[in-house]
Amino acid sequence: MRKGLFIVLFLLVQVILGQQAIHNFGNLQLHDKGLVGFHTGLVNDGSFDENLGLIGFYHDEESLLISGAFSPSFYDFETAVEGDLHLDVPINIDNSINFIYGNIKSTRYNKNVYVRMSENAFYEGEVDMAKIDGQAAVDGQKVFSFPVGVKNTLRPLAIKFIDGPFLAKCAYFDENPDFPQSFTKGFDTSLRDVSLASIHTDEFWNMTTSGMLQVTLNWDSDAGMISKVGKIEGITVAGWNKKEKQWFNLGAIEHDGTIDRGWVRSETFNANDFEMFTFGFLFHQNSSANNYAMSPNGDGSNEYLTFKVIDKYPSNKLMIFNREGRLVYEKSDYKNEFNGTSNKNSGQRGKVLPEGVYFYVLDIKKHNLKYQGYIYLVL
Numbered sequence: 001m002r003k004g005l006f007i008v009l010f011l012l013v014q015v016i017l018g019q020q021a022i023h024n025f026g027n028l029q030l031h032d033k034g035l036v037g038f039h040t041g042l043v044n045d046g047s048f049d050e051n052l053g054l055i056g057f058y059h060d061e062e063s064l065l066i067s068g069a070f071s072p073s074f075y076d077f078e079t080a081v082e083g084d085l086h087l088d089v090p091i092n093i094d095n096s097i098n099f100i101y102g103n104i105k106s107t108r109y110n111k112n113v114y115v116r117m118s119e120n121a122f123y124e125g126e127v128d129m130a131k132i133d134g135q136a137a138v139d140g141q142k143v144f145s146f147p148v149g150v151k152n153t154l155r156p157l158a159i160k161f162i163d164g165p166f167l168a169k170c171a172y173f174d175e176n177p178d179f180p181q182s183f184t185k186g187f188d189t190s191l192r193d194v195s196l197a198s199i200h201t202d203e204f205w206n207m208t209t210s211g212m213l214q215v216t217l218n219w220d221s222d223a224g225m226i227s228k229v230g231k232i233e234g235i236t237v238a239g240w241n242k243k244e245k246q247w248f249n250l251g252a253i254e255h256d257g258t259i260d261r262g263w264v265r266s267e268t269f270n271a272n273d274f275e276m277f278t279f280g281f282l283f284h285q286n287s288s289a290n291n292y293a294m295s296p297n298g299d300g301s302n303e304y305l306t307f308k309v310i311d312k313y314p315s316n317k318l319m320i321f322n323r324e325g326r327l328v329y330e331k332s333d334y335k336n337e338f339n340g341t342s343n344k345n346s347g348q349r350g351k352v353l354p355e356g357v358y359f360y361v362l363d364i365k366k367h368n369l370k371y372q373g374y375i376y377l378v379l
Helices: 002-017
Strands: 021-024 035-038 041-044 054-059 064-068 073-081 085-087 091-101 115-117 122-124 136-138 143-146 157-161 168-173 196-199 204-208 212-219 235-241 246-249 254-257 262-265 274-282 292-294 317-321 327-332 356-364 369-377
Touching (some): 021 064, 136 143, 196 235, 196 246, 212 274
Parallel strands (some): 021 041, 035 054, 041 064, 054 073, 073 091, 091 115, 091 122, 292 369
Antiparallel strands (some): 136 168, 157 212, 204 274, 254 262, 317 356
16 A cells, blocks of 8 residues: 555656656655656656666657756666656666666766666666666676667676776767867877787777776777778777876787677776776787797896897897886897897896896888787796
8 A cells, every 4th residue: 555655646746747857856765566657857856765666767759857956766777768868967776777778878978977886786678779878887796897888889898896896987989089079188099008009099988996807898890890900819908097198008818709799808907097998909910920938047048039030130120118018128120139138227227127027029110010029037
């Protein structure tokens, strides 16, 4: 009887107001197994939380709007709005979202308006025509895929926390990161670490969170990968470093799919350092390029970094970088003389470099060749 009385009163409020939206000034709550459908918008200026049951928004012609002074919370949430369900306030989802058709839409650059999924929440039914077109957030889940996109395109970004979980917010932008319309500043794709031949200039994701995690990016035929890279092994995850003001190669520990549709997963990185993510493209890997192990300890074995192609291409340039992307060795017309001693970094110049992994680029511009790989330095 209590549940039935609630629904009757709820509908009377809609009739008495006679407006385009139901206006809540009081304390509304949907009890367990309750079902309520909104065929108009909601203005929430009261308490509307700790709900159970299903609340849906439906309209087969126009758009609907959720607004007001306070953020409403829903247990099970459903949307079937032809003109999209627009948000002026954040909404909280405690259990589930069922996308039927139409997007849940908010201003993409405003991180204060979002769809927040709680630690037990999930969603289903996401497709190109039904997703979150704006900011999505998740709180308390170690593994999550944001059902984000823009217009009629679903472009999810997945995360896996290593030491979380933390609150994370994400939005997708079909904009050039050099000149994004939704930001007052650009993210110059020409500023990138040496392992990256180029950065995707048609799209990016903005994702903010904390802790150590991995990111998985998805592409489809609209991403135009076939015009940017020959095979999926040349695709990596690139992240804009907030402090260094450049794009870093966040690695590619796994790929799946084809050049037309697939995904790439990054290595583990510190999310505190990055805010923008997109696809990076590696240099064409020449079949003669390799990774090398060096042990310049005087035993006569693996003392020098030796390339077989040097005799064939004496006009060249070698650059070696540490894991932070800092140049520690540079030599034009390299002749296989690097023995682990730095000649660039002021703190290491003239000294044998510490043990670890280094990245090298051997550039032979005259023949448009570039060899790259890793050096494993063991003392």
